[in-house]
Amino acid sequence: MMQAGEIESALSDLVIANRILANENVVDAYGHVSIRHPRDPQRFFLARSLSPDRVERGDIMEFDLEGNPTGGDARQPYLERFIHAAAYAARADVQAVVHAHAEDVLPFGITAAPLRPVIHSGSFMGLHVPVWDIADRFGPDTNMLVTNMEQARDLARCLGPNNVALMRGHGFSAAARSLIEVVRMAVYIPRNARVQMNALRLGREIRPLHDGEIAARDLGYKPYSLETRRAWRYWAHKAGCAHLVEEQPVDHVHKPWGSE
Amino acid sequence: MMQAGEIESALSDLVIANRILANENVVDAYGHVSIRHPRDPQRFFLARSLSPDRVERGDIMEFDLEGNPTGGDARQPYLERFIHAAAYAARADVQAVVHAHAEDVLPFGITAAPLRPVIHSGSFMGLHVPVWDIADRFGPDTNMLVTNMEQARDLARCLGPNNVALMRGHGFSAAARSLIEVVRMAVYIPRNARVQMNALRLGREIRPLHDGEIAARDLGYKPYSLETRRAWRYWAHKAGCAHLVEEQPVDHVHKPWGSE
């Protein structure tokens, strides 16, 4: 019972995450978000090939860490599911992954200028945001998509211990210790990118966040604090699925009154 | 029966295309999209003079490749229908044409900077995007509109074997081997343009797509793959005409489970 409830709660959150990312223009018909199976770290959940704004509970499939559907599920999966599989395989701490093509992040993937936290809501992308270029290892003739485990493992290596990797001419992949955190990053990374680009209009000297500020914010982060859930509820409400947030059984909401 | 069904299916898709382009801000009251007649390559379909967001099945007219309405249809056509006629006349491979004034593409038509694919969703515009200047051949005193076949043929010559031609101070025209593809280009070209403009804020060195990447993506493109139709459905849903997509008879949807 407990386990079933926990999984249902996680899948409900995954539906919400899909809708939020669509409504906040982080994804359009393309891009996807996954969570690791709460009870089996060798599995993860990801929707079948469908626009995130249309994903419902029944559209979610289970995969192993090679990107293969489990249990003989024959539905069409996303072509780039391997991105998720490789991130979970490489990093035991990762509980949720987003891959998206958010427009305002893309300029940083095609120039030498590093994307970095310049506003406090962007701090969670971390000190260093590497850029992965598929052509470096797979040559200049790919279709740019990550369509097998070899490519996905190379991307995971580039990501390393960081939270976000840009993908040249394509998008970004983000990994986090909770679904709420990866969604928050995916929403605020484009905002940080816009602020950073606009600041460049005003002069080349930008004061980014201090390393200590990034670290302090990271240490203080609590995914189930009231402050953190406030944003989740806000985005869910805007995306028309506040009812899914309300339905969530209270006993699976850990630490509802964070001390943050 | 088969033929009638195929034509009805094509016209239904053309209505959807009108609505998508309007909803995605590719067109406003002006701009238009056409398809070649599926059974008669000397004919094409295009709405009467109407805002694309209002186009319904009954508003679609048939034209010959000189831009004349067929069958004595006396309704008012678009002034610039010749753009479509000349594109179909010049290129047997072209099945669909869009002419639009999407704002973020316009800067590339009035400067020397070439628009080129810098993101993977922009790859379908192809390696080279020529700029057509009506004044080059028709002088500096036109009203800038393409209002006869002579002007339209000149534009088609400039387009050549490419997928998109910019029109100085006016807009762009795109031609493709399927309606879904031309709509996709028309939506993603402005996005590519914005990313390219924003990247310039970050420094002059931009890494565009490799020629091999553009070619690989072009080769792999399948208009009726699940991946491709996903975007079509997504845009149709946002534009309030998902019901038209659902209505479409299944037997006219070729290769619904693409291997892409």
Place this chain on the structure above:
Amino acid sequence: MMQAGEIESALSDLVIANRILANENVVDAYGHVSIRHPRDPQRFFLARSLSPDRVERGDIMEFDLEGNPTGGDARQPYLERFIHAAAYAARADVQAVVHAHAEDVLPFGITAAPLRPVIHSGSFMGLHVPVWDIADRFGPDTNMLVTNMEQARDLARCLGPNNVALMRGHGFSAAARSLIEVVRMAVYIPRNARVQMNALRLGREIRPLHDGEIAARDLGYKPYSLETRRAWRYWAHKAGCAHLVEEQPVDHVHKPWGSE
């Protein structure tokens, strides 16, 4: 009867114009649009002090060319109604006036860079767009608003024979030979401004419209052509007042089938 119908038709159009300008973000709570009285050139119509998105038929007041309400109408008028009065007094050809603060036009009022037509839909602002600085004649201590006839006449002098004058740090005023035309200008001027600003990202060499192109477009303009009314209907539809367009008695729509 004829006269009453003509005036009612004009006032209905003025309501639509208010709603369009609000919906297209040309005005917010501030900014206004007027028409000259169709039968009495010494009078003009303008709403009482109200947000344009809320203006209805009963909110429209009549003014003389000194900006005084006629017939003892004691309702609160707009503070800057004098802009309209002075434009009608100075220019017999002007039938409609817009004053607004559209954000993307404002940068051109505070720098030396001239706003000029660079896209065909921007052609109607004309070859020359002067900038009026209230401080030039009224000193650096005004509240920047045009609150009397002396200031308004100075602005009208700056406007001269042109269609648009920018107002430093404030907005713009546009004057045209028809309501449809002034609304169209007010919608497309900000678009032209954005394209011009974005083109500057791509390099300093911009190819604006040729003088002959601006003149040809101006000569060919017909406010009641089908092409022109198409945009009016489109914007009205988006603004939720398509029903007002439909209601309009056909016998007051001159030249419905323009040859443009």
Place this chain on the structure above:
Amino acid sequence: MMQAGEIESALSDLVIANRILANENVVDAYGHVSIRHPRDPQRFFLARSLSPDRVERGDIMEFDLEGNPTGGDARQPYLERFIHAAAYAARADVQAVVHAHAEDVLPFGITAAPLRPVIHSGSFMGLHVPVWDIADRFGPDTNMLVTNMEQARDLARCLGPNNVALMRGHGFSAAARSLIEVVRMAVYIPRNARVQMNALRLGREIRPLHDGEIAARDLGYKPYSLETRRAWRYWAHKAGCAHLVEEQPVDHVHKPWGSE
């Protein structure tokens, strides 16, 4: 009776202010607005920890000028309520405070370029907009949030007699003599920021407002004039709470017919 009515009217306005700021994208899930208690200058009103778009009358808490909830209210307050407490404590003239992270203001907090009034609707931010950097006094290892009175007092000192202080990498805080005024500032400051940034594209020479213009506008400002309330009603209408504006008892609306 009178007092109760006045307080209820003030709290109703505070609910409207929350909704307006959310709808105008000044705040998202984060950011907040407060008013000083109309009868007890040692108290202020601020919502409990909740997204501003969801705030209702029952969510508003009362605080003392140390940021402590009064009357044993045990609900979770905003972490940064101290910003408000310190502003009211330092400035007897301040009646309302906004703290927000509006995206387009943020670039000015991380560069040396000063934000300053360049459009008339931005005049109310005043001649000088200081930038507060939390690291100057509290070091480079904070989480950047203002979470105690010591930090908040330092911010209030930086604000000094000005209306707005930017907060490096974080947002801004604005203080005004009325709620309507602080909301207006919060909406128009980002617009002024955008115009200022865009003007820089056109050349480095920007003509900002004259000091005398800023002063004249400030002197003429009347929070309850018809002109001022027009914007309030407009924003409330857009935010879906026009009904709250209408409900407001007329006898608590001071000076409804301003002579502005």
